Amino acid sequence: xxxxxxxxxxxxxxxxxxxxxxxxxxxxxxxxxxxxxxxxxxxxxxxxxxxxxxxxxxxxxxxxxxxxxxxxxxxxxxxxxxxxxxxxxxxxxxxxxxxxxxxxxxxxxxxxxxxxxxxxxxxxxxxxxxxxxxxxxxxxxxxxxxxxxxxxxxxxxxxxxxxxxxxxxxxxxxxxxxxxxxxxxxxxxxxxxxxxxxxxxxxxxxxxxxxxxxxxxxxxxxxxxxxxxxxxxxxxxxxxxxxxxxxxxxxxxxxxxx
Amino acid sequence: xxxxxxxxxxxxxxxxxxxxxxxxxxxxxxxxxxxxxxxxxxxxxxxxxxxxxxxxxxxxxxxxxxxxxxxxxxxxxxxxxxxxxxxxxxxxxxxxxxxxxxxxxxxxxxxxxxxxxxxxxxxxxxxxxxxxxxxxxxxxxxxxxxxxxxxxxxxxxxxxxxxxxxxxxxxxxxxxxxxxxxxxxxxxxxxxxxxxxxxxxxxxxxxxxxxxxxxxxxxxxxxxxxxxxxxxxxxxxxxxxxxxxxxxxxxxxxxxxxxxxxxxxxxxxxxxxxxxxxxxxxxxxxxxxxxxxxxxxxxxxxxxxxxxxxxxxxxxxxxxxxxxxxxxxxxxxxxxxxxxxxxxxxxxxxxxxxxxxxxxx
Amino acid sequence: xxxxxxxxxxxxxxxxxxxxxxxxxxxxxxxxxxxxxxxxxxxxxxxxxxxxxxxxxxxxxxxxxxxxxxxxxxxxxxxxxxxxxxxxxxxxxxxxxxxxxxxxxxxxxxxxxxxxxxxxxxxxxxxxxxxxxxxxxxxxxxxxxxxxxxxxxxxxxxxxxxxxxxxxxxxxxxxxxxxxxxx
Ligand SMILES: Cc1ncc(C[n+]2csc(CCOP(=O)(O)OP(=O)(O)O)c2C)c(N)n1
Ligand code: SF4
Numbered sequence: 151x152x153x154x155x156x157x158x159x160x161x162x163x164x165x166x167x168x169x170x171x172x173x174x175x176x177x178x179x180x181x182x183x184x185x186x187x188x189x190x191x192x193x194x195x196x197x198x199x200x201x202x203x204x205x206x207x208x209x210x211x212x213x214x215x216x217x218x219x220x221x222x223x224x225x226x227x228x229x230x231x232x233x234x235x236x237x238x239x240x241x242x243x244x245x246x247x248x249x250x251x252x253x254x255x256x257x258x259x260x261x262x263x264x265x266x267x268x269x270x271x272x273x274x275x276x277x278x279x280x281x282x283x284x285x286x287x288x289x290x291x292x293x294x295x296x297x298x299x300x301x302x303x304x305x306x307x308x309x310x311x312x313x314x315x316x317x318x319x320x321x322x323x324x325x326x327x328x329x330x331x332x333x334x335x336x337x338x339x340x341x342x343x344x345x346x347x348x349x350x351x352x353x354x355x356x357x358x359x360x361x362x363x364x365x366x367x368x369x370x371x372x373x374x375x376x377x378x379x380x381x382x383x384x385x386x387x388x389x390x391x392x393x394x395x396x397x398x399x400x401x402x403x404x405x406x407x408x
Numbered sequence: 409x410x411x412x413x414x415x416x417x418x419x420x421x422x423x424x425x426x427x428x429x430x431x432x433x434x435x436x437x438x439x440x441x442x443x444x445x446x447x448x449x450x451x452x453x454x455x456x457x458x459x460x461x462x463x464x465x466x467x468x469x470x471x472x473x474x475x476x477x478x479x480x481x482x483x484x485x486x487x488x489x490x491x492x493x494x495x496x497x498x499x500x501x502x503x504x505x506x507x508x509x510x511x512x513x514x515x516x517x518x519x520x521x522x523x524x525x526x527x528x529x530x531x532x533x534x535x536x537x538x539x540x541x542x543x544x545x546x547x548x549x550x551x552x553x554x555x556x557x558x559x560x561x562x563x564x565x566x567x568x569x570x571x572x573x574x575x576x577x578x579x580x581x582x583x584x585x586x587x588x589x590x591x592x593x594x595x596x597x598x599x600x601x602x603x604x605x606x607x608x609x610x611x612x613x614x615x616x617x618x619x620x621x622x623x624x625x626x627x628x629x630x631x632x633x634x635x636x637x638x639x640x641x642x643x644x645x646x647x648x649x650x651x652x653x654x655x656x657x658x659x660x661x662x663x664x665x666x667x668x669x670x671x672x673x674x675x676x677x678x679x680x681x682x683x684x685x686x687x688x689x690x691x692x693x694x695x696x697x698x699x700x701x702x703x704x705x706x707x708x709x710x711x712x713x714x715x716x717x718x719x720x721x722x723x724x725x726x727x728x729x730x731x732x733x734x735x736x737x738x739x740x741x742x743x744x745x746x747x748x749x750x751x752x753x754x755x756x757x758x759x760x761x762x763x764x765x766x767x768x769x
Numbered sequence: 770x771x772x773x774x775x776x777x778x779x780x781x782x783x784x785x786x787x788x789x790x791x792x793x794x795x796x797x798x799x800x801x802x803x804x805x806x807x808x809x810x811x812x813x814x815x816x817x818x819x820x821x822x823x824x825x826x827x828x829x830x831x832x833x834x835x836x837x838x839x840x841x842x843x844x845x846x847x848x849x850x851x852x853x854x855x856x857x858x859x860x861x862x863x864x865x866x867x868x869x870x871x872x873x874x875x876x877x878x879x880x881x882x883x884x885x886x887x888x889x890x891x892x893x894x895x896x897x898x899x900x901x902x903x904x905x906x907x908x909x910x911x912x913x914x915x916x917x918x919x920x921x922x923x924x925x926x927x928x929x930x931x932x933x934x935x936x937x938x939x940x941x942x943x944x945x946x947x948x949x950x951x952x
Contacts (some may be wrong), residue, residue, distance in 0.1 A: 236474035239477075496924075748834040
């Protein structure tokens with residue numbers, strides 16, 4: 151904050167600072183990408199709950215593959231689709247740690263579908279974060295299982311068609327039906343208000359396990375991919391609000407057990 | 409003296425794993441190794457470990473990856489088709505240098521194949537199996553006792569070198585019963601402290617421990633490879649294990665590992681009864697391979713014969729070691745058929761007479 | 770001394786546990802032993818067999834293609850293992866299960882009506898132990914008390930009241946062979 155010169159703020163009024171749980175490494179995500187917000191939120195929550203020394207994360211294969219560069223906690227990078235199995239292995243060996251997995255839609259809902267369903271079905275005591283941006287970001291914008299009808303991707307050049315490509319896989323409500331899921335919610339990070347709601351959900355999920363709660367906390371974040379969608383960040387957020395949230399409605403799908 | 413028990417190979421291996429301090433087992437049913445999974449499902453949790461029957465071999469091996477990354481003793485076991493499914497993660501585990509124990513109770517392939525014993529997964533086991541330049545330490549037991557002994561050895565080697573260790577058995581070794589005694593082994597005396605690299609939660613006193621195998625810059629990835637190769641060279645220099653039977657005066661030496669080494673041993677006995685000077689060299693480690701021992705033997709014998717339940721996969725390694733000094737013959741069966749002692753004896757007579765005529769002429 | 774034995778029959782006739790009991794008894798007498806079963810789907814309804822080796826020396830191959838003694842409980846096993854018995858070896862068969870007992874002349878082929886004898890003992894499951902007794906009658910491979918001790922280990926506690934019956938059956942089988950030998 152040194153060197154800030156401003157009429158209405160004194161040097162002591164810090165309004166935002168990088169959490170100590172974030173490293174100094176700049177994010178590699180494209181400008182306006184929801185991954186940046188989610189990476190930061192995660193570490194803010196870990197910081198605020200004081201569980202940096204007890205949290206172990208699992209990174210996916212996808213745009214968030216390098217998230218362990220930014221997070222100042224112990225982390226493992228999993229093979230494509232297997233983050234929840236890796237998280238299972240960690241949690242079973244170190245049951246007093248807080249373990250989260252973080253996956254995109256191709257990772258969690260295509261190649262890793264079996265691991266996703268079975269991890270939830272076993273009711274592992276972990277947090278599963280699912281960043282649904284409707285596309286394969288890292289590999290250059292191919293169709294994802296969650297891609298909506300008509301969306302143009304590099305493998306659906308005239309838009310996704312149901313009869314050719316199948317329907318968008320709405321996996322989160324499916325997940326919520328499993329007894330192993332204790333908390334299932336769908337949130338977003340497209341507005342400041344949405345970010346606050348997501349942070350609250352994330353905090354509650356960690357607190358749930360800190361207080362001895364059992365079962366998976368599953369958080370879907372309906373997010374954007376300005377690069378893959380070929381939009382500006384603002385356009386991509388408007389697209390979310392106008393075209394995506396009606397297909398993937400936000401809110402708690404399965405509240406915490408009483 | 410510790411008590412002798414009559415056990416199946418699969419069960420002896422499982423019991424040994426518990427005694428070696430196993431903290432996590434992750435597996436999926438497949439014949440002929442299911443007794444291993446079943447035994448651990450009954451006994452591991454009560455004796456201090458976690459057990460998961462995973463939804464697939466893919467999930468199981470990725471659980472092993474996560475758990476091994478915590479620096480504790482963990483393992484999986486499977487049979488051939490399941491082992492094929494695990495290859496991607498094994499490559500990650502080798503690159504991430506995560507110590508763990510893998511078991512392949514091999515059955516006849518390719519494809520769904522048969523559940524009868526085979527050694528057709530030799531290439532996959534000793535040359536890597538998955539993508540990239542990596543090696544596993546590969547131990548090849550040939551008795552129920554060794555199915556147990558190699559578990560202790562395997563965990564110790566895995567910890568010492570931070571390398572996955574594979575026990576390469578076969579259906580017959582898994583199913584047969586022999587007496588076994590378990591050594592006095594206190595895991596606490598043998599555990600290695602992995603807290604300097606393992607993900608166990610980051611205390612304020614150190615930076616984060618990260619397990620990753622991704623290094624996009626080619627020179628960084630090459631450095632990782634060079635370090636691995638250096639480690640493999642150390643392993644090759646220090647960890648070769650063999651058994652040699654009546655090789656001192658032998659003209660013909662059989663080379664066989666695992667179950668076939670037992671049958672070859674019988675054939676050696678029969679051949680000696682017939683007055684032929686035949687011996688047996690058995691690699692107990694397939695990686696590192698006993699190339700030096702074979703090279704030395706090649707100066708003494710007139711020929712060698714590899715016996716395998718495969719199309720002759722180990723022949724390549726024996727020929728490389730022998731480097732053209734003597735002919736290397738092969739006798740084997742495939743697809744789950746076990747070579748019989750008398751069929752080996754017949755071939756020994758053939759080879760013996762043809763190589764002695766070669767020498768004489 | 771080394772004894773190389775195969776026991777074969779239908780899955781469910783108890784041939785695997787018979788072999789296991791024998792191997793266990795050998796181990797209790799501090800001998801080297803191995804038990805190698807056939808396994809897999811062929812056992813369901815088909816034939817099951819196990820190779821048992823009991824020896825003073827370490828066992829080399831647990832897999833064999835010639836045997837000192839074959840105990841067979843059905844026709845397919847009789848046909849399969851007859852050629853694998855060593856000259857002067859024994860082929861013991863359950864008489865009522867074998868319809869065609871044509872056999873080589875250079876081995877001792879002995880039919881035993883174990884099922885009938887078991888009925889006489891009021892327990893048809895004793896058939897196995899009669900055959901095992903017969904096996905021990907050909908050769909003192911292990912002592913009957915060792916077999917009983919092995920059964921104590923192999924059988925669940927709730928079946929231990931059957932031990933005296935098993936002992937009787939073993940002796941019965943042994944006696945049958947001894948009689949044949951005297952004739
Ligand atoms: C990769 C691989 N792993 C394991 C197996 C072994 N395997 C064959 S069938 C089977 C499970 C069969 O279960 P189910 O679907 O319930 O069919 P069922 O046989 O009971 O009718 C397994 C694990 C295999 N063939 N391939
Ligand atoms: S490609 Fe898409 S998902 Fe990936 S970083 Fe860029 S905007 Fe984010």
